């Protein structure tokens with residue numbers, strides 16, 4: 001069953017006054033980021049998005065999340081056009097985005113709180129989700145007292161506590177060390193296999209992309225569109241050792257090949273991009 | 279506009295809970311206070327001794343500088359007679375009313391100015407102009423318009439505090455992490471909840487810092503106003519005793535003011551620490 005449908009989504013930004021961008025000799029005060037993205041994602045699917053830095057992956061997630069309006073084209077969830085944040089979509093960010101004045105428990109409760117869940121019930125739920133992520137005993141810690149891996153666990157617990165149908169994750173493990181990253185990948189898969197929510201996961205790590213995904217979506221350099229979709233036909237549940245298998249290696253080669261040209265293009269575009277990246 | 283900071287703030291004005299809970303070699307807030315006192319005590323004692331001895335020995339004129347013991351005796355008399363409490367009460371009441379009026383004005387206004395750039399553009403010029411007009415210069419205006427009664431004194435304390443609060447509220451509101459706003463929006467936070475649960479809490483440390491400065495200037499302004507035009511209050515007590523050449527009484531008033539200032543500062547710092555207790559030790563306070 002089709003859950004997310006992105007069709008012909010284009011997005012361009014107006015630059016700040018005085019800034020311009022020159023593409024193919026044409027100078028403009030607008031920057032095109034998404035250039036007709038088409039993508040349909042089934043219910044319960046785990047999709048990973050890879051693409052060069054600055055290609056527009058985060059912007060695409062924002063469009064699906066209802067945080068940014070597409071310049072043209074639409075994103076739909078269950079056939080309904082997304083115009084504002086959907087109650088059953090959750091978003092996890094690279095920088096955790098926890099409220100520093102709230103404890104771990106209160107952070108998880110937040111999502112339930114703004115939905116009007118009664119206090120006692122949301123406390124119970126929040127506790128359950130913290131425990132699910134191995135954070136028993138850390139309920140009363142403030143984010144500044146938790147390690148990066150723990151903070152991201154809290155953020156994921158917060159996202160999942162609302163029982164989302166769509167889980168958007170923007171490089172959630174990129175700021176973590178390699179071991180923590182491995183552990184969190186496995187944890188995420190373990191939990192996802194139980195709840196089977198639809199996940200769109202952005203990453204720069206090809207291994208991570210393949211290990212997690214049902215399908216890896218390779219984006220082109222900016223302005224981005226879908227370059228190629230690689231279906232990952234590896235058995236589940238997956239073990240971290242699968243990364244040493246021959247099949248995995250073959251996928252690694254394929255994704256890298258697809259990505260390589262785009263990264264090259266993005267690099268040639270680099271002076272340009274670095275000037276306009278905020 | 280920049281965050282207003284204050285030199286009186288102890289260097290480490292925020293403490294993480296972790297530091298309090300796990301025993302470590304780092305000095306605790308308490309032991310730090312104790313060491314400040316024990317180290318600082320000799321200088322204070324020396325000062326008190328000098329104050330006592332100098333007039334007695336005739337080094338300075340005892341009419342202008344009565345010995346400390348005489349000042350303390352007068353102070354004690356005023357405490358016992360209840361006279362001092364009356365003066366303190368009226369001064370604090372004036373300062374408190376003016377300050378609270380400043381809070382209820384400045385915080386909502388600061389939110390609007392910090393959040394809506396059009397609103398800020400429209401009001402910034404006026405605010406900057408008013409802010410740079412001394413409340414003392416305006417006292418005659420307040421007296422002309424509001425009379426010499428309570429209203430003019432409350433007006434000056436209001437005026438003294440309102441800009442600290444306003445500017446720190448604006449700074450606080452503007453410094454909210456855009457990622458937190460984005461995360462909150464993605465969870466379906468309504469505009470009202472965004473104010474209440476995201477922007478307000480992240481602005482609190484800055485607002486509290488502004489409040490701390492505002493309380494102090496409120497108090498000092500009311501003292502000044504009482505010196506110029508009042509029949510009661512600590513400021514009046516000091517000024518009147520000075521006119522009457524009752525210098526022991528005057529110093530008793532000044533000493534009272536100092537003690538109130540010290541206590542208030544202690545309370546405010548403690549309040550600020552409470553309001554920012556969630557901060558890690560790594561990113562402590564704006565100083």
Ligand SMILES: Nc1ncnc2c1ncn2[C@@H]1O[C@H](COP(=O)(O)OP(=O)(O)OP(=O)(O)O)[C@@H](O)[C@H]1O
Pocket residue numbers: 013014015031033051052053054055056057058059060222273276277278
């Ligand atoms: N609000 C904005 N205004 C102007 N340009 C923007 C805005 N948001 C994003 N961009 C531009 O859009 C392009 C794509 O940004 P985006 O953050 O989606 O890239 P990304 O693929 O997520 O990159 P990374 O992998 O580095 O996170 C960038 O060139 C960026 O400068």
Ligand SMILES: [Mg+2]
Pocket residue numbers: 057058059170
């Ligand atoms: Mg990104």
